[in-house]
Amino acid sequence: MDAMMEQAENDAYLSTLNDLKPTAPFSFGDPGEIKAHMESNAQLAEYPTVIKSNIGAYLFGRFCREEGPTCAPKWMFLEAYCKLVDCSSLTASKNAANTLLNDFMDDSAFAPPVTDSSDTSIYLDLGNVDTSNMAAVGPGLNPINFDLESPLFGTAQQSVSGSKKKGFVDKAPFESIAKAVSAYLFTNHFEKFRKSQYMAKYMKFEHFFANHKFGEEDFEIFRVLGRGGFGLVNGCRCIRTGKVYAMKTMDKRRVKMNRGQQMCIYEKELLECCNSKFVLDLKYAFVNDYELFIIMDVKAGGDLNFQLQEQKKFSVEMTKYYLVRVMLGLQDMHDAGWIYRDLKPENLLLDTDGTCSISDLGLACPWEEGMTGIAGTPGYWPPEMLLKKSYTKMCDFWTLGVVLVEFLTGTCPFRSKQALEYGKSKGEKDKLLCCNLAVMEMEYEFDESMGMSEDAIDLAKCLLKKDPTERIGQTGIEEIRKHKFFEGYNWEAVKDGSMDPPFVPDSEVNAADSDSIGKFKNESEIQAIDLSDKDHAKYKKFVHQNKKAFEEDVVGLLQWEQRQGRPLTATPPLEKSKTCTIS
């Protein structure tokens, strides 16, 4: 491809990454059908369902803000409370709880109420909280306007102010207030919302998602980002929401030729069920006559192999950060009953913010007692696999050791000069067999010139134990976490995302150019392969539509439209697509 074309493709991809650019409107279908859909799924229009849905909550929130001061702060309080509930670390909880205190319950909130109402009929008990003692007070005392002397509020107030003195407040004291605030919003404002354009919009999206089968035509394709065993990975954009994703395309004939059907099915299944912040998330999956498609988050920072080549080796700080994220991802997979089997820098993808995620689950599979068979990449295979013994999740901890050494030294220990020389000294000539022999027999020697600390070397040795029953991690990542190498490390901050990644990649394409990614060599051989009905039937369940992802994208779109000053009911004038399609 000529340089100008390449540049045009890169520009189109980068500018789309940084801004939403929907290029097709939502076609919502017949209002009668939408109404019928909502009537036959009555729970969709009920308050708890509406506020649990991302789109519903967003639209109800916008409605509440428009309703003015009796309503808006209450909804904002609930939003802030939900943030507190979502926190997964102590530090994040502290910050969220203090935001609640400072923004909604400042000192004036602890003053006595001006008026006292005994009208309790307006409250509904949505959860298991008894709201019968709650009563509304006049506005102006505290932003959420509740009776500060009622026993319910009083208890919460006491524990809130008690823990405030200690410097930390958790979510428990706020829970009862939140439920009562929610009940208040339902009783006083939901009926009006139901009749508003906001509800109409919510219903349209509900109906759209339930009836739309996502396929290739929903996405525009950008430049190629990488090449996998069965096809290319491209940047793509969902035409209606403008959200950018990565599209992995796998040619069914290439898959058949390489007997990879089960691998592709497993990859989709694990992506679907793993639900880990540290593993790529599946957004959509679909098939056509010749291809399988996986739509996932785009990770535009390049893979860690690419970065390792650029930087030669990683700092201790970077190594710890990446390893911790990998371990948390592995734990989520292991907990779901799967083993990964293909840990290597190339499969760890960086996002533009510097976080990394585990990708390429093509070799992952559900673990079974007595499992054997080689899967993975030369140099990363654990000894038990090469020795044809049965293996367990401990094989992933072997590769964790390999990756630890590779990050800190820049070289994969069993693809190194040391490994090759070991193989040669045993009379082996073939490079791959030399590496395999080193994995099975050689005690890797760490010397000072490698620049690894004593703790790092010790952890590597514990992970690279040839006998998997002696390897660190028997009881899970907790055991590895306690190793001296991680002493004092803030795992919680990595978990909840409050730690700043130690390295942020350039905001460039961070992928090789299209020519280097290259084309498949045996194209004519592939074209000659026939696909039978049985072959197609294997992919009957290769379908996935991630509702949460759809809802997040729609909320992103609605926020974007609002920023552009477009009213909720308007059909946005869409940008003409400037997409480059890969031929």
Ligand SMILES: Nc1ncnc2c1ncn2[C@@H]1O[C@H](COP(=O)(O)OP(=O)(O)OP(=O)(O)O)[C@@H](O)[C@H]1O
């Ligand atoms: N979500 C993504 N965002 C950005 N780039 C990606 C993404 N997924 C994959 N890539 C790029 O595409 C390449 C191939 O993808 P992947 O490793 O998933 O394919 P594969 O067929 O499983 O490959 P392999 O043959 O190495 O097992 C990756 O090395 C990476 O460079």
